[in-house]
Every structure is written in structure tokens, then in C-alpha cells.
Amino acid sequence: MSSPDLPQAERSVETEAGDETRPRGAGPAPRPASFRLRRLALAGPTLATAAAIAALALAAYGLPETWLGRTVLGLFVLLMAWQSFTAWQYLYGLIAALMGDRALSSLERRAATISTRPTGLSRTAAVVAIHAEDPIAVFSAIRVMARSLQREGGDGSDIDIFVLSDTREGAISAVEEHEFARIQAWSQREGRGMPRIRYRRRTDNKGRKAGNIAEFCQTYGHEYDFMIVLDADSLMTGAAMRRLARLMEENPRTGLIQTVSYAAGRDTLFARIQQFAVRLYAPLSLRCLETWQGPDGSYWGHNAILRIEAFANNAELPVLSGKPPLGGEILCHDIVEGALLRRAGWEVRLLPEMGGTWEEMPTNLIDLLGRERRWCQGNLQHIRVLPMKGLLGASRWHLGVGILGYCVYPLWIAFLALGTWQAVRSGELGLIGYGIDGASAAAAALAALVVAVMALPKLLSLGYVLASPRRRADFGGTRSLLVSAALEQVTWVLLWPVMALFAAGAVVTTLFGRVVRWDTQSRDDRSVPWGEAFRLQSDAIAAGGALAVLLALSGSPWLALWMAPVAMALLTSPVQSVLTSSTRLGLGSKARGLFLTEDDTRPARELLELHQSRTVGADPAAIGAASAPWLAVSIDEAGTPTLR
Template identity: 35%
Template structure:
């Protein structure tokens, strides 16, 4: 059966690759990103005291780093320029004509919180008139005996009541994508749409209803990704992530939706999609050769979005985070572990970005994911060149230029919220929250840069992290040892070079690295 034959009766959609046209928002994004990158490179070049091969290398390294931060700033500016769209109006008497499967993917996570959430969600769905139009499937890949027992005990009341349909695979072929593909092959008959949630995802029935209404009334829409907030964190680090999301997400999401247009992205969960559209992406490409660059793509969601768009379907982003959330890492160790897997997955996209027929904006999403991780070792290499005095930068203007571009998303967010504040007390709260977010982000950024640099080098060296659980090491070293060693090394290089001009560049990076033991303990309180 062709794709055109599987969509709603009476609707039409162009299948196959579609002609591409650069939208106005995308043109503005490209122009702003180019302008920001050129400005940083020009300012750094003008501040070079003496040209040498090392200076040329430094300038070459500045370019991708500046491209990454300028892209983030451009997205934030677009979000400020674009007015928030009005919330979608769903008629009170609307009832879906087609059925939606709500797929909850579970792999070893605690099942008790999920069970409580799903029991409440079923009651909400019934109150919204969606009981007959939705079925909740819990698709488990849990394989440890103790966790399986806990999972089955937690979900048993829901299974007995018919609240959820539970299935646990004995063979975890293909991991999460394979789990969904198996459901598609065996259980998708009778469903037109599927909404994907992770075990730590939380969506309200009202938001699910709005997504269902939109995808049913837009026949060309293949995938609709909802904006995602953070649930309340248990540690200071978790609360910081939530605060950052609340401050930065509204305008950043609007900017991303603006320049992405009909070729948006998919983040793996909190999204609804047309099953007919997703079938074109369910069979992920298997990359030849050994891991880490071979095998099934780890960051499969970007690839699935690109494949769906290649077939002519619209992939859209609804940036509103209301009624859509997820939990996040509560410790730096958990954050780095997840980020390491994402790093490998994004670098695998180097082998997919040239696939024929992809929408140019889909290629841009893949490219930005790659650059986002390569930027970390780029900045670290620049720090080493500056610390060793191999590159002498005159004055602080280049540092101020980079800091200004880095600050633009935060300034956009601060302006957005201050304009909405109606009282001085509210304005003070916003300013205090903004300063707190800036301070913690500034302290954490060098730690993330160092670990991402290590992750990139690990992938390039051929080390695979895959979906494996971390095994305890025979020799337990302090988790902050790489940070302290790197901070000490940077300051030692600067001291040996004897260049005072490098201090403004080194201190904001080296001091948080040296303070990693105290910083980690402070951030993880309550985790």
C-alpha cells in the first residue's frame, strides 16, 4: 500500500521529495548567524598581535565555535521578533474521528511514578471525551529480573483494570526504535496516530487532545513535536535545568519553530505522529562498519524526522510547553552519561547528512547537532593555545564579543519576562531568577565543555558507549578528577608562558574546573 493510500480518506498529500524554497524566517536566521560568526572572527583577527601557523589554526577553530553560539543567538532573536501564536482553539464538542495509540517506552526506569501518572492520565482522558479514541500501551524493554518484578507489580492494577496494555519484549532488538517498530508491525491496526512518551514524560490530557485535534485537521501533517518543560527538580542541578527551561524556552522554541517551518525536528518523545508517515522512518538505516560510527543510529529521532520530511510530510514544532514535561538528570554524572550517548549519536549523523532527497532544513538540523558537540573540543583547543601563549590576543574586545553573543538568548529571555511582569515585586523575582540562572550556567559550562570534549575524542578514538549500562570500575577515581586536572593544567600553562593577557580567557574556565569537587557537591544536594 502506498503512503498516499494510507492517509485519511479524502485528503491528499504530495509523496516523495518536494521542491524546496527558503522561507523568510530561515533567511533571517541564516543572515543573523552569518553576521554573528563574521563579527566574532573579524574581532578576533583584528586583536591578533602576531600572525603565525598557530594563529591561523586558532582562527580556523574560532569559526565553528562562533557559528554555534551565533546560531543560538539568532534563534533567540527570531523568537523575540515572532509574536506568540494564540493557543489552538479546540471546539468543546469536538471528538476525534480516528484512534490514537499512546506509546509509553520503558526500560528499567522506576515504574511506581509511571503507574500513578498513567492512572491519573486515564481519568483525564475520560473527562476530555477521549476514552474511546485512545489506548495506552506500555512497551517495556526492561531485562533485569528485580526491575521486571517491580515493574509488573506496579503496573498490575492498571493492567487488570484495562487502563493500559502492557508488553515486555524478551529480545531487545533495535532498542527503542526496534520496540516501536515491533509494535507497528504487530499492534498498530485500527490506529491512525501514535503519541510517543518516555517513562519520565508527562503530558496532560488537555494537551494531548489539542495535539490530536491539530493532526486530524491538518492532513499533510506527519509529525507534531510539542515543546517540553522540566518537572520540578529534586537537586539544585535539576532545579537549575527547570529554571533555564522556563526562562529560555518560550522565545527559543518560537525561533526554532519559525526557521524550521515545515521541516521541524523530533526529540524522541512528547510528540504525536501519523502512523502512515512514521512507517517511512520506522526502518532506520543500518550504518556499515563497527561502532561507534556503525550500527543503528543512537540519535534516531533526528533521523526519523528527516526521513518523514523526505516523504513529503510536514514535520512541525509546537513550542508551547504547557501540559508537556519530562524529568531530567539530577546529578552531573547522570547528565554526562546521557550526553555521551547523544554525542555518539549526533556524530553518527556525519554519515547521514549527505543522504539523497533530504530537505535542506533537515540537513541543517543534523549539521547543528554535529557542530554542537564539535564546538566543545574547539573551545578547549583555543583555551590551550591561549594559555600556552602560542596565540597572543590583544585586549578583551574578542572576549566581550563572544560573551555578548552568548548572552543574547538570556537577554532576550529576560526582556520577554520583564515585559510581562506587572509589578515591581514580579520584576525583582525575574531579575533574581535570571542572575541565578546566569551564575549557575557560567559555573557549569566549563565542566560540560570538558566532558563533551572527552566524549568527542572518545568517539573519534573508536570507543562505543551504545545503550549499555555503566559498569563499576575496579579502580574508583574521584569523579571530579578530570576537571581538577584540566583546570590545573590550564593555569600551569598560563604561568609557564608568563602572559598576563591570557588571564581574562583562562580564569572563567579554569576556576570552575578547579572548584569542581565543591561545585558538584553543591549542585547535587537533594539528588
Template identity: 35%
Template sequence: MSTPQRPRWRLAATARRGLLALVVLVQTLTATYFMLSVLPYHGGNLVEAGMATLFALLFAWISVGFWIGLTGFVLRRLGGDPRSLLRQQDAATLASTPLARTAVVMPIYHEPVGRSLQGLKSVILTLQRSGTLANFDFFILSDSRDPDVWLAEQAAWDSLRNELGLQNQLFYRRRPLNLNYKSGNIADFLRRWGPTYEYMIVLDADSLMGGDNLVRMVQLMQRHPQVGILQSSPSLINGRSLFSRLQQFSNQLYGPLFTTGLAAIQLGHAAFWGHNAILRIKPFMQHCGLRKLPGWGLFKGPVLSHDFAEAAYMGRAGLEVWLEPDLTQSYEESPPTLSDELTRDRRWAKGNLQHLWLMLFSRRLKLAHRMAFLNGIMGYVASPLWFSFLVLTTIEVARLILWPINYFPEQNQLFPLWPEWHPQRAVWMVSITLTLLFLPKFLAIIDVLLRGRRHDFGGAIRLFGSVLLEMLISALLAPIRMLSHCRYVLEALFNVNLRWAGQNRSGETSWLAAILNQGIGSLLALCWASFAWWLDPMFFLWSLPVALPLVLAAPIFVLLSKVGWGEVLMRHRWLQIPEEARGSRLLDDLEAPSELLEIAQQPAFSEALIHPYTNRLQVQLAHAPRAKRQQSELQQLALRCLREGPQALSRAERNLIAGDATTLQWLHSQIWQAPPSSVWGRLLQHRIGDNHG
């Protein structure tokens, strides 16, 4: 297929990145100069030199975010980035581009079955309405190990393919061994089915994507054969708790500015976020295989955060990776509680710190991808840097108050060294830092108002009020995240093993869980604040913005997890997002009554043994007869299951039974002959009663 001539985006990328580096460097040097002038000895001792160094690193990182947001605002006011992939051809040319065969894959691991498959159903329905469903096949790739989960997945998959008539387009695969986590699951799919397809679209269990968006992504890949990965920018939706509603509001209001700016800086050297993206399968299989890290400790074994590495390898192979902010109808969900977000961050911290090895020792990587690694690392290392800055500040204040001032710190010093204070400069420095943090948020408000979208966010008054509420809670959460990330970085450096588990998609945080999770941090903050008060009341006041949220961490955890508070704000249109104002067919399909939700609520192991149709399905999907030794073990387990019921078996034992066709058939026939007074007889009568009800 003929394609339009590629623009010279690499020259534009070099110029933009160079300008960004220059303004960040100048701004950081200026701010560090002000910081040194504020310090009593102007960096003349080790403590102050350390403070200045940490300040420079943290300020530079904040400055990068500020300029990316400002770039996004300017480009959106100018009508978008002319260098973006979507603008390299007109809409008519793109719409006339034929589609290629594409696989839509959803890796899952102990996810809520009803929600995951209902979301996939919504994606399929929107493709069906667009008339392009025939070009896509769908794969549910399970790594689940709990039989009550994977048996429910198989039953729900069968129900969905029968409901939609997709027996030849909707497939389910559960790996016998879940090696190398999600990336291993994708690799298993590619080995089996990859050569059959041109492209692969990766969804998470909570992903939603509109059919028009999926079609446009395939057409863009068709028009631009040099592109290996095209990443959309997912928006957060479907939040119920106060925390998730705050997250989705900030994502939908501020996100467009930052993603537009980030895409403009990265251009064809963008990152891959692991989902809601399309990949060209052949080069991905050739170049993006992840070898185990060959180092020691943290840097030995499988790469936990695979997506950035795969983007870097695609770039190394000479293909492009693009982030396209204008690909709409791309969604995911926020963790419902702060506790769940931090649990996820614990895994991500270890995965991102592993990237240090790839950044330093991988050959021929593009500089932009090395910087993407560095940015991901800083997302977690910034917390221990901030913590160290607070420690050094405390030492500095304590030294000035508790120890006499040494006017002659150097030997043979002729003149005294007088400590100096410049409070005006301190005020300026704090003002500049706050401007970098908060100005992009107000630019996002201006962007919404100038586009006439105020009603999407509840109107101008609610929009401003929601932003102030989000800023207040973000300020409270910053110290809590900081202390938690410090712990996660230390755990990663000491290579503490992590348990791989599915994410919680709903539920609130209990008081006991919050206190156990944050009790030590609250105690440390209380001790620090008490010490600050003892040292100096002014230093105590300076410590409060950090110490107070940590002392109140447990109540903050519990309050933010409340669904009731989130629903109150939703009813009054606070923290509103456009999909709630305008409606969304995708969300309507997601919330529609469905048999998938009913299937997910049934005890799947018992259902596989009792229900005739479900039993036949699970028998068809189960293993062939086992070896004689295993058959003998299975016979003993089956007899115990028949006598004592499913609760008498461990998860591993139920897995053995559920995976064997012969045992499933035998138990099904015996259960239907069981006396009414037996365990299975009572379960059978209860199930029949539910059906009649």
C-alpha cells in the same frame, strides 16, 4: 475530511533561513576581522590562522542561537507566528474536529517503576476528566532485563488497569530481545499493533502531558493530513536538587523564546525529539525504518539517536514535521545531577556524531534536516573546537613570551613584520560575544514582565536574582561540560562501546564519585593554570574563568546534586517556575499517594513467589513449559532457590525462573509449606507481618 488550504510556508521558510544565514555570515565575518586585528600577527602564521578559523566556527554557532532567540522574542511580542500550524485554523474549527483512534506508548528500560506508571496514570486521569479517554489506548513497552524491575512493572501495570477499569485500554509488552534500543522497541509495537491505530503519541518514562493538549494534537493531525510528525515543546518540572531546579528554571524562562524562534525558522521541516510528540503511523511505518549504518567503526551498526533521522526520513517522503511551541501542558524531568546529565550526553554524543554519515550520504534529504543534523553534531563538536582554541592560545602566548620575536619570518623579506596589539578591539570583541550569549536571557525577562507573569517566577526581584544565579552557575558549568564532551567525542570516534542503562531519576552525587569522575580534568586544569601563572600573570587571570571551575569540579558536582539546597531555594521562591506558583493538576496527580509506589518498593521477585494474587498474575504472563533440557535446568535452579533463597541466584537465573509458569507455580506452593525456620519461612512471616501492620 476537508482541510483548509495550506499556506505557502515553504516560501516563508526559505526567506527566513536565507535572512538568518546572511546575518550570521555578516556578523561572523565582522567578528573574525576584529579577532584577526587583535592577534599580534593578524593571522600571519599557522597558529593564529588556526585560532581565527576556530573562532569563526564557534562564533557562527553562537550567533545562530542568538538570532533564533531574538526571532522568538519579536514573534512573541507580535502575538505569535502567523505561519505556525496551530494558527492555520481558528479555535472553534479545531475544537469541532473529531478524534481518531490513537495509541499512547511509553517505552521503558529499568526506570523507577512507581514514578513511570504514576506519571502515566496522571496522563490517563487528565484525559478521563476531559471526556475523551475512549479515543486512546495505552501501551507500556518494556525492555527491562532485571527481574525485580520487570516483575514490578507487570504488577504495577495490573494494579493500574484494575484501579482505572482499563482492562481493554491499558496494555503491557516486554520484548524477549531488546534489539536496536528504543527505536527497536517502537518498531516491535508497530509490527504488532500499528495498523490498528491512526496515530501514535510517544511518551518517555518521565513525560507528562495534559489531556487537552493530547486532544489538540490529534485534532491538528486530523486537520492537516500532510503532517507526519507534530512535536510539542516539553517544559522541565518536578526538580528537587539544586541542579535540576536550575535546569527547569532556565528551560521555562528562556525556552519559549528559543522554541518559538526555532519553530519559525524550521516551519514544516522541524526536528523530532523522540517523545512528547504525535506521529502518523502509516507513513512512519512506510518511510521511517532505520537501516543499520553500512560504514566502519562509529558509522557501522544501529543508529543510536533515532529521532532526528526519523524526522528527516518523514520529510524525504514528502510529509511535514512541525514543532508547535504553543502546545502547553507538555512536560518532562531533568536529570537530578550534573553527573547524570553528562552520562546521558555520553550516549547522545555518539548518536549525534553518527548523524554525520546520514547528513553526508543519505539521498534526497531536505536541506533543513541536514542542518538539523549539523546543529546536533555541533552541540558536541563545539567542545573540542573550544578546547583546541585554548590550546592554540596557550601556544601563541608561550611563543611570544619564551621565544624572541622574529621580525623577518619570510625569506628575502625587506621590511620587518612588527607584532601589533589592539586592546580596545579585544574589549569590543569580548563585549559582542557576551552580548550574544546573555542578551536573549534578558529578553526572556522582558518577555515575562510584559506578559504580566512576574509572579509565576517569584516576582521581579527574585526573577532577576534567579537569572543572575543561573548565569553564574552556567558559566561555572561550561568548562566542565566542555572537557567532558571532548572526552565523549573522542570515545565516539574510537567507537568505544557504551552500556545501555536506565536513567537515574533521583539521588545525589557522592564526594568519591565526583572526585573519580573529575579528578583528571581538575589536575589538568591546575597544571594549565600553574603554567599560565609562570608564563604571565595577565594570562593567568585570562585562564581563570575556564581553569577555576575545572579545579573545583568535584565540589560543584556535589553541591549541585544536593536536594536540601534545592528545597531551601524552593521555600524562598527562588528559581520558581509557573507550575509551582499556580499549581498543576497533573503534578498533584503525580504526587498523590498511590499503591503503585508501594508495589515498586516491594522485592518483586520474592513477591511473585510469595503473594498468591501476584503469583497468579505472573504465571499468566510467563512462558509456556520449556523444552526438556531447559526444564531440567529450571528444576535445579528451583531447588536451589527453595533451599537458599533468592539471594543465592544470579540475575540471569532469577530471569529464567520468573519467565517460566510451571516453576513459578511449583515454588509458590512449596514456599507456603516451608518450615518457619527456613529462608522462605522467615520471608513469608515477614511479609504476613507487613500486611497485618
């Protein structure tokens, strides 16, 4: 069985007569009401705060006379401008969240009340794009989503699940076809209401994932109105799929709706800390993003629904001039496709709070850094996309923020290195210490403002959760939340220097022409061996050793104390990689009520079923049969985690 489209089980599909009522979209939308004031409300305070920090720095230390001092000052101002932007996003998001429904778009308000029953007016393909993934894991998730759709009712003809394989390895493709045959037989046994499950494997992998999706639109797009794009590690409830399809039916000028898929389902200590941190800190920034962008949103590549006709006609990717890494095929294609869709006039919307969608993330530091290197090259390619004609200002901003998100790391490394060298020569911490050792009122004000800017995002997020009993319970109660947040902060202090050094190196090597391989990433709970950790993080050890020697020779105890966490983090980076990749430590933290999220304290049925499929194997009959939940703790009335 190696044909591009394997034989399908007999399933009912929408008749041609029904096509007359299927929504094809009302065409590109006219210009919406201006969001200028909302955007000025973010840009104005950001620029004012950055200007205030710059003025206080000059007042505290004066205009430097040396090239070293001026360089450190320039880097400091640039970095604090970026930090100010981050801080104001969270404050902006908090204000919008406190406004309640008044800050929500009409699409968000409708999403909260819309029925999940199929209307029969449209057909949707939930496409799962894969390349050399674990077929058993992929089809296990598809089985969970198919069962979820069946529970929502209907005859199953409104949504098909379509696996789009780009796998070239013969052994893996054979397993894919075997798993497809198994799920077809299972689907027939399950009876009425199951979605049609389809599979297609390309023989020509032109364009990677973007080409895979484009080929689907060309070959099968005429059969569907919408497509829900999923990654190999994506999971979405049937209710969420139906809700998205209904929203697209009711909003014919919307070309794309992006959902927020939170990381869940992995159990290494690293994964659990990251899952906790994203759940805790992302909501306010996402609320800010949705509030200022309106219909000028962005596409994140998965867990989103697209109008096929609009996407196929307007989102064809250009090939960038020049050679890789900055030229050639666009690697991070999703944000560019969203910009092209918006350029054509279609609304691109974000639903930050809909729920029912998940993804997985790298389960250890080594795999995360590998993904970051790939994403770095993809985002830096957007330098050549920015001048593209016709793009909206908001789309250019999305692209620019992605570029700056990586370029800020070389600035941080340069600031820390040059600032440390300046402190060694002058005997004062100066700007590298944010003014904490200054004797003047201006230095004290500078230190207070910088610390506030740096701490505000996490403090606001923590306060927002603590203010609500329901949100506190989602994180396991007040004590669990506070202890977990404190431990996450300690972990972040140790991880950040390693990640910053690595990202800075990725930016520099990319700009100097290094091309990375875009391989399939490891998605399992993988423990990092000691040899791999030391081999791949030898540069961090060398940088940490050099810094430690410099601090020892500086003769400045304050400088040594201030920079010691950075040196220690770099020197111990292999130890961090190995220990945080431990599943035993991750499950131990869960058993003790640490790093809990709502996916632990009140997990969705789909997450439970996916976990069961991993625990009992890929036997379809076993999924959903077990009744024992997999969470190791429960929450009592006082909000305290207790062992089961």
C-alpha cells in the same frame, strides 16, 4: 504472567463500522510555499556578524605569522560564527514573538482554539516505551494521565495508554506485571471515561527503543490512527493528548506534531537550576526554530504525536555501514525518523507553546554528563546519515546542527588551550580575551561585538520575560527572577568548563572508536557521593591543576585573572557535583523563592497529582485526594514570594 500481551480488562473499543470514518491521512503533502526568505533572514545576519568579527580581529591584531597564531585566529573565527548563529536565533525569535499571531503557523493558531472533546473519528495509542525503569514511577505517571483523560469527558475509547516494555530483568518485569494488574483493577473501579490501559513486553529487544516502537506499529498499528510517543519520564495532560489527536484529524497531510516538553518535578539544586534555565531561555530559540522551519521540522523522540501509517511506511531506520561507534544501529534515531518522514512528503510540525507536556532531566551533573556521552555518540553517527539520498535541506540542517553542537566543544578546548599558551608567550591576552586589552579602536569594537554576541541570548530572554507582568509572575516576580537569573549565570560559569571538557573528550574518544553503553538512566533525585565525584571527574581536576600551574608560572596577572574562573571551575568540579545534587539545597532554594517557574507558581493539576503519588506512595486511591499544594511559596500581589 509473562506473555507478550497480558490479559486486558474488558473495555469498550471502536467498532469496525466506525472504522469507515476514521481518517487515514490524505497522503504526502505537496511542496509548501518557500521558506527561503525566512531562512535567509537568519543566515544572512549570522554570516555578516561572523565576517565582521573576523575583519575586526584582523584589524586589531593583523594576520599572524606563526602556526600558533593562525590556528588561534581560525578557531576564534569558527567559534564566533557559531556564537553569532546562536545570538541571531534569539533576536529572530524575539522579533517573531513580538509579531504575535502574524508569526504563528495555522496549526499553532488552531491549537489555541481547538476543542478537547473526542470526535469519535480516530483512535490514538499513547505509547510509553520503557526498559528497566522503576515500574512504580512509570505506572504512577500513567495513572495521572488516565485520570486527566477521564476528566476531559468521553467514554475513553478514543485514546488507549499502551506500555511497551523492553525489560529483560526478571525481577523488574515481575514488578511491571504486578503494577499493570493493579492499575487494571484501579481503572475498572474508576468507571466510565477511563482509557484502556495495555501492556506488552518483548522477549526480543532488537533495535532498542526504535525497534520497540516499530514492533508496536507492526503488531498493533492497525488498531490505531495515531500514536503519542512518551518516554518513561514523560507526562502529558488529557487535554493535550486530545488536542493533538484533533489536530491530526484536521490536518491529514501532517505526519508528526512535536510538542515542547519542559523539565519539571525534580528537586535537587542542579535540577531546579536547569528547570529554571530552560523555562527562561528556551522560548525565544524555539520561536525562531518554528518560524523558519515551517513544515520541515524535526522529531525529538517523545511527547509527540505521529500518524502511524505514515510512520510505519516511511520511517524504517537503515543500519549504517561500518562498525560502532559511527556504524551499526542508529542510536539517536528520532531525528532520522523525522527526516525520513519529511523525505516522504509528510509535514513535520512543531508546537512550541501548546503546554501540558513535561519530562524529567538528570538531577545531577554526573548523570547529565553520562547522558551527554551517549547523545554525543548518537549525534556523531549522523555524519553517515547526512549523505542519505532524498533528504530535504532542512532535515540535513537539523542533523548538522546536532553534530556541530558537540563538535564545537573540542574547538573551544583547543582555543582556550592554544590561546592561553599564545598569551603566555606574547604577554598579551590577544584573542582569548576577545580584544579587551587591545589599545586600538578595532580591538575595542571587537570586544564590544563579541561580548554582545555572547550575552545577547540571555539578555533578550530576560528582557522578554520582564516585559510581561504575567511572565514575571510565572517566575515568582521580578526580584525572584533577577536574583535567580544572576545565580544561574554564576553556576553556568562554573559548570561550563567542566561540561565543555567532558564533551570534548566524548567527541574525541568516539571518533577514535570508543563505544558507550546505552543503559537506563537514573531519574530520581540522586545525591552524588564524594568518592564517585572525585573518581569520575579526576580528568577535570588534572586539567584545572595544569592550567593553574601554567597561570602561576606565566607572570601575567591579567592572564591569571582572566583564566582563573576556568581553572577554579575545573579544580572544584567534584564539589560542584556533590553540592548541586543536594535535595536539601534544592528545596531550600524553592522555599526562598529561587529558581521558580510556572510549574511552581501555578502548577498543573497533573503535576500536583504526580508529586502526591511520589509523596504518599503508589496507592491509587490517595492520588488526587490530598488538597494541600506542594509548592512552598505563594506569590503576593506585588509579585514577591512569601512562605506558606
